[in-house]
Amino acid sequence: MDIKKTYSISELAKEFDVTTRSVRFYEDQGLLHPTRRGQTRIFSSKDRVRLKLILRGKRMGFSLAETKELFDLWDETLSGNEKQLLLMLDTLARKRAQLEQQKNDIAQAEMEMDTAEARCREALADLQARKRKQTKATTKEPESIDQK
Amino acid sequence: MDIKKTYSISELAKEFDVTTRSVRFYEDQGLLHPTRRGQTRIFSSKDRVRLKLILRGKRMGFSLAETKELFDLWDETLSGNEKQLLLMLDTLARKRAQLEQQKNDIAQAEMEMDTAEARCREALADLQARKRKQTKATTKEPESIDQK
DNA sequence: AAAATACTTTACGTTTACGTAAACTTTATC
DNA sequence: GATAAAGTTTACGTAAACGTAAAGTATTTT
Structure with missing residues (x-):
């Protein structure tokens, strides 16, 4: 157990x-x-x-109330009363629908986060590129040190 | 648009x-x-x-506060400031972790609901079986009506 | 023009899920 | 035997997310 x-x-x-x-x-x-x-x-x-x-x-x-309802329902379900069993099955079905909704919500959110992240990275890359250009233009790079 | x-x-x-x-x-x-x-x-x-x-x-x-944070962060992100971009990427990563947790929770819940439902159906089947037996024992079934 | 409809602000009330403090008892440790 | 550690009850406080009047303005319909 x-x-x-x-x-x-x-x-x-x-x-x-x-x-x-x-x-x-x-x-x-x-x-x-x-x-x-x-x-x-x-x-x-x-x-x-x-x-x-x-x-x-x-x-x-x-909510705690929702969870308590499920606990109580399950306890009564264990009593084996037919009506309770059916009620439990019904409740389970409704909860499943709720979970489906949540899964959809999460999937949506993940997609949007993907595009958000992509835009961030793109913007960052742009910034870095401009930085490199700036550096190249400002600080006269030693054309070639360390060559034999 | x-x-x-x-x-x-x-x-x-x-x-x-x-x-x-x-x-x-x-x-x-x-x-x-x-x-x-x-x-x-x-x-x-x-x-x-x-x-x-x-x-x-x-x-x-x-919470509304969380959502507001995201909105504000996104608005500032659009300003293109590097620091904000990095902050946004970091935040996105944390949110993703949160969603992962939720997906796990949902998967767990679904599994437990599966076994709960199975037990319910089993208990119900038992009840029905006992009912049929009772009926058979109580109401003397017409052994065979409608035979030629 | 009177009445209904849609909008507004102000403000106090309510539920949920605890936080926090006070005052006290029981058990473990030095 | 003093004191610290862990437990208890009672009770007031609080943040979040609205609900629910109350009282007023603006527009539309009859």
């Missing part, structure tokens, strides 16, 4: 480079469900996975 | 399905630069393009 271990809040925070404040906030919003030893939080490897998913979701532009 | 036309605020809002409030906000933040006829805003096709870019940026998880 997984690494079957438990984690402290700062272990997780360090590993994923977030603040403990954020982790507590995610729990508060119902995205993580650590157990307690006394009043100290103990995170399971399931929590760890979910934290990873939360952060990836953020990078993909998902 | 482009469609060489001008646009009213509500034309743009309608076309891109945003509120006029948002459009004004984007101007306020320095992302759009409409001219004025009296006090009424007149948007150029350049503004239109930028609005499109703003929205795509949002879908890709970019």
Whole structure:
């Protein structure tokens, strides 16, 4: 299975480079469900996975609410109820469409970055060329030093 | 070139399905630069393009500030100053890295959605199977009607 | 001319996702 | 046993990205 271990809040925070404040906030919003030893939080490897998913979701532009919805939906899906299963399939389909849109957006952006970069390089080359000409005209180059 | 036309605020809002409030906000933040006829805003096709870019940026998880930075950087790049050109190239490289990360995230997500969907369909198939069995056991099927 | 339509500015309100500080408890270290 | 280190709760603060009136101007339609 997984690494079957438990984690402290700062272990997780360090590993994923977030603040403990954020982790507590995610729990508060119902995205993580650590157990307690006394009043100290103990995170399971399931929590760890979910934290990873939360952060990836953020990078993909998902809100915490959206991510929570998916978590909850998946938990209910595991109950095996038919209605939930169908709902999950539907949700997955919609998410896929969203990802398709994002892929298109990225592809577009990459193309435009290509042309932008090309123009930059061209402009730079022009500059360099003019510089060389300037240098040649200004600093009387030693016609040929170091020849035998 | 482009469609060489001008646009009213509500034309743009309608076309891109945003509120006029948002459009004004984007101007306020320095992302759009409409001219004025009296006090009424007149948007150029350049503004239109930028609005499109703003929205795509949002879908890709970019903040307005990030997008504005890119706009400003690009404008300064056009001045042809060498330092700006190099800065732009550097920025482009960093953005590309960001997009790579996003593509990885999306690919990961798609894989996980694949397995999630598979599990759903499996669970559903099980349910249906059990249902059929139930039906067969409960409602004494007419052994063979319609035979000659 | 009255009313509807489209635009404007000003400004306070709201949600999300935390930051930051204060005050306190528990556990580890010297 | 003092102190530092890591954890806790409570609570106010903040930046981003608008929403939502309120109140006014300008133009167009009836």
